[in-house]
Amino acid sequence: MSRPRIVIVGAGFAGYRTARTLSRLTRQKADITLLNPTDYFLYLPLLPQVAAGILEPRRVSVSLSGTLPHVRLVLGEADGIDLDGRTVRYTGPEGEEGTLPYDRLVLAAGSVNKLLPVPGVAEHAHGFRGLPEALYLRDHVTRQVELAAAADDPEECAARYTFVVVGAGYTGTEVAAHGAMYTDAQVRRHPARSGMRPRWMLLDVAPRVMPEMDERLSRTAERVLRQRGVDVRMGTSVKEATHNGVVLTDGSTVDTRTLVWCVGVRPDPLVESLGLPMERGRLLVDPHLQVPGRPELFACGDVAAVPDLNQPGQYTPMTAQHAWRHGKVCAQNVVASLGVGRRRAYRHRDMGFVVDLGGVKAAANPLGLPMSGPAAGAITRGYHLAAMPGNRVRVAADWLLDAVLPRQAVQLGLVRSWSVPLESSSPEVARVPGRPDRAGKDQAAEDQAAEDRSGGKRPDGDPTKNAPAGEPAKNQPGGEPAGNQPGGEPARNQPGGEPARNQPGGEPAKNQPRGEPAKPGPSGSPRASGRPRRAAEAAGARPARGGSGKPGKAPRTSGAGSAGKRPASASGPRRSAGPPADPGPEPPADQPPPGPGIAPGPVKRTDGRATEGDS
Numbered sequence: 073m074s075r076p077r078i079v080i081v082g083a084g085f086a087g088y089r090t091a092r093t094l095s096r097l098t099r100q101k102a103d104i105t106l107l108n109p110t111d112y113f114l115y116l117p118l119l120p121q122v123a124a125g126i127l128e129p130r131r132v133s134v135s136l137s138g139t140l141p142h143v144r145l146v147l148g149e150a151d152g153i154d155l156d157g158r159t160v161r162y163t164g165p166e167g168e169e170g171t172l173p174y175d176r177l178v179l180a181a182g183s184v185n186k187l188l189p190v191p192g193v194a195e196h197a198h199g200f201r202g203l204p205e206a207l208y209l210r211d212h213v214t215r216q217v218e219l220a221a222a223a224d225d226p227e228e229c230a231a232r233y234t235f236v237v238v239g240a241g242y243t244g245t246e247v248a249a250h251g252a253m254y255t256d257a258q259v260r261r262h263p264a265r266s267g268m269r270p271r272w273m274l275l276d277v278a279p280r281v282m283p284e285m286d287e288r289l290s291r292t293a294e295r296v297l298r299q300r301g302v303d304v305r306m307g308t309s310v311k312e313a314t315h316n317g318v319v320l321t322d323g324s325t326v327d328t329r330t331l332v333w334c335v336g337v338r339p340d341p342l343v344e345s346l347g348l349p350m351e352r353g354r355l356l357v358d359p360h361l362q363v364p365g366r367p368e369l370f371a372c373g374d375v376a377a378v379p380d381l382n383q384p385g386q387y388t389p390m391t392a393q394h395a396w397r398h399g400k401v402c403a404q405n406v407v408a409s410l411g412v413g414r415r416r417a418y419r420h421r422d423m424g425f426v427v428d429l430g431g432v433k434a435a436a437n438p439l440g441l442p443m444s445g446p447a448a449g450a451i452t453r454g455y456h457l458a459a460m461p462g463n464r465v466r467v468a469a470d471w472l473l474d475a476v477l478p479r480q481a482v483q484l485g486l487v488r489s490w491s492v493p494l495e496s497s498s499p500e501v502a503r504v505p506g507r508p509d510r511a512g513k514d515q516a517a518e519d520q521a522a523e524d525r526s527g528g529k530r531p532d533g534d535p536t537k538n539a540p541a542g543e544p545a546k547n548q549p550g551g552e553p554a555g556n557q558p559g560g561e562p563a564r565n566q567p568g569g570e571p572a573r574n575q576p577g578g579e580p581a582k583n584q585p586r587g588e589p590a591k592p593g594p595s596g597s598p599r600a601s602g603r604p605r606r607a608a609e610a611a612g613a614r615p616a617r618g619g620s621g622k623p624g625k626a627p628r629t630s631g632a633g634s635a636g637k638r639p640a641s642a643s644g645p646r647r648s649a650g651p652p653a654d655p656g657p658e659p660p661a662d663q664p665p666p667g668p669g670i671a672p673g674p675v676k677r678t679d680g681r682a683t684e685g686d687s
Contacts, residue, residue: 076102076410079160079174081150081342083108083136085116085392086373087180088461089399090406095142097407105144105172107162109501111136114203115460116392117428118467120243123206123213124250124430125479127470133203134462146172149501150181150342158368165501176368176406179355180399181340183374183390185494188335192313197333199494200243204502208487209332213251215483216329217258217270226266231327233270236318237334238310240276241284242427244334245293248274249429252300258481273303273326280306284389285425289435292444296429333494337390339375351377351387359417361402362409370406372398381419394420396459426452 078094080087083106091106098104112133121127136145148162148170160172185199198212199205213235220232235255237248255270274297280287281294281304297304305320310331312319317327339353348363349356354377355363361378363369372378373395380386388394401418408415426436426448434448436455443451453471457464491502 076175077105077173078102078176078178078406079105079107079172080178080180081107081160082180082182082340082373082375083110083113084180084182084373085395086376086399086402087178087182088113088134088136088140089396090178090180090372090403091136091140091143092461093400093403094406095140097403097412098142100142102410103144104142105146105174106136106140107146107148107150107160107172108136109147109149109165111145111147113139113461114500115456116201117242117459118456119200119203119206120246120250121428122203123200123209123247124254125210125481126250126474127467129203129207131463131467131470134460139462146170153177153342153346155346155366155369174368176409177370178402178406179343179369179371179375180373180395180402181342181375182395183337183339184341185333185499186336186338187495190310190312193310193331193333194493194495196313196315197238197331197494198489198492199333199499200247201337201499202492202502203500204487204492205499207484208489208492209247211483211485211487212330212489213255214258214481217255217481218262218483220268221259221262221264224265226268227327229264229266229268230271231317232329233264233268234273234317234326234328235270235330235332236273236275236310236326236328237332238275239334239336240274240278240281240304240306241334241336242282242425244274244276244332245282245297246428246430247332247334248272248302249293249297249300249433252297252302253430254479254481256300257479261478261481269301271303272301273305275305275308275310275320277309277321278306282427285427285435286437286442288442289425289427289437289444292435292442293427293429296433296435337374339390343371343375354387354390360405360415361398361418362405367409370402372402378418381417388418388420393423393425426455428452428456 078098080091080094083091087106087108091104094102094104112135115132115134118127118132122129122132136143146162148164150160150162151169152161153159154161158174158177160174160177161169162172163169183201185201187194198208200209216232216235220229223229223232233255235251237244237251252270252272255272259270274281280290281297282290285293294304309321310318311321313331317325318331319325339355343355344350344353346355348366355371355375357363357371357376357378359379359381361370361372361376363371374390376398378388378394378398380388388398397420398418401416404413405415407413422440424437424439424441426434426438428434428449432446432449434444434452436443436448436451438451438455457468460467487502492499493503
């Protein structure tokens with residue numbers, strides 16, 4: 073008899089706990105596969121401390137292969153699920169596609185940033201759901217303080233010194249609390265010429281800070297924030313975001329260069345494409361975390377609407393505590409479905425919550441006992457050390473060093489603004505130049521199929537040049553320009569977009585045609601796709617992203633020459649997030665090509681704001 077195949081989609085709190093428990097319970101009698109975009113489990117509650125420079129990024133990243141024995145790790149993002157064929161389609165980090173067959177499937181894809189229909193937010197705000205966003209925010213805040221300290225214009229200094237955080241939940245409150253301490257420490261060493269101080273604002277439409285917590289803990293958190301100079305405005309949010317600031321719902325305008333979006337999260341859109349019963353974007357499951365009518369399908373974490381047996385008629389909230397506990401029960405029920413052990417219904421006991429406010433301050437209610445001050449701070453950090461599945465000694469060492477040494481306020485420049493867009497469906501992965509576009513590849517396949525049906529012509533009647541699927545014909549818009557076109561002829565004896573001979577690895581050939589991705593140089597690292605530097609300087613500002621209506625962003629070019637929403641497949645539903653798939657940002661045209669292990673260079677702004685390298 074063949075070994076059962078168990079596939080887990082996602083390695084967040086629920087997916088990681090499921091994989092770890094299954095590894096122990098199955099005793100190597102089942103093939104366990106974990107599909108995740110990254111090779112680490114991210115301990116999200118400590119992410120604000122990464123942005124504030126307290127912890128190094130690897131401290132909150134726990135290796136999957138190093139902590140999950142007998143679990144096969146597959147790097148990639150799930151694109152669709154064929155429920156009848158029992159397969160999961162995915163795209164790997166380098167654009168390769170694959171399929172994973174399963175006998176039991178656990179959906180634990182987690183959540184993504186929740187967007188609201190607020191003009192300008194998608195273009196000018198950044199979320200806080202992954203390591204790339206935390207690293208970007210740390211660099212951005214450091215840069216703003218340094219630029220403000222050197223500014224002669226008081227208005228510019230005030231705008232750079234203003235940091236707006238939208239959303240007064242757990243994440244937003246901790247970001248504002250830690251951020252205020254971080255910038256105050258910077259200003260003490262590098263004061264501004266005008267004598268100004270940094271200003272942090274925390275906005276929310278809720279009547280109080282952290283409304284989901286006990287009212288006494290909410291008052292404690294707000295008191296600490298106000299003591300640090302944070303401008304807490306409840307019942308107020310952002311009405312519009314612009315290049316130079318935000319317009320609030322009370323009619324006031326705030327000049328700022330920083331807008332952090334911590335409004336909340338929504339379930340991963342993968343589950344919406346399954347055609348199964350949903351509850352506010354979450355997949356309905358029974359108390360055993362099993363999808364009714366699908367005995368092979370389980371769901372847990374943020375994507376699952378799990379009945380709360382302690383409060384009939386309610387569902388468990390989308391919190392890390394519930395996701396972690398879901399994972400253990402889900403693994404036990406998966407094993408029970410294979411004939412080992414018995415099923416368990418999910419029940420929980422409220423153990424309380426903890427909120428780290430930086431320094432020795434915290435708010436906590438362990439076992440329902442409200443606490444604040446240093447005692448709450450000790451309990452909060454002790455809880456995090458106990459809850460982390462790894463790196464405990466390293467985290468404790470970083471805390472100790474932070475207590476006795478000043479923080480290192482430096483810019484690493486590893487993550488740029490365009491690589492962490494707010495509308496990303498994968499906030500845990502930063503977008504990089506030249507990364508294959510899955511939507512573009514699907515569109516290319518569809519175009520090729522249309523050409524085959526029409527006898528070698530595109531649907532619009534233009535002949536192709538019998539190139540691989542999705543490659544545009546010569547003299548077509550966005551394709552390879554003809555040799556007699558000015559400024560568009562590629563280097564001699566070189567195919568379009570291929571670097572000229574004897575050029576350094578990764579440097580584009582002169583007059584490289586616009587929009588065609590370049591091939592790797594001798595170093596083996598891909599170059600940024602898009603227009604060559606000279607052509608971009610002659611052309612001026614980049615065109616707006618096609619079809620999105622968002623100014624200042626250009627599409628990232630794929631091998632197909634087009635990008636759009638993934639077509640539906642006959643074999644099963646595709647991943648759908650409502651609006652058309654985002655082809656992703658294109659790196660700025662005048663940015664030097666990245667070499668091996670080197671991050672892209674500074675970004676030249678074309679939206680009228682000062683040149684900073686970010687938005």
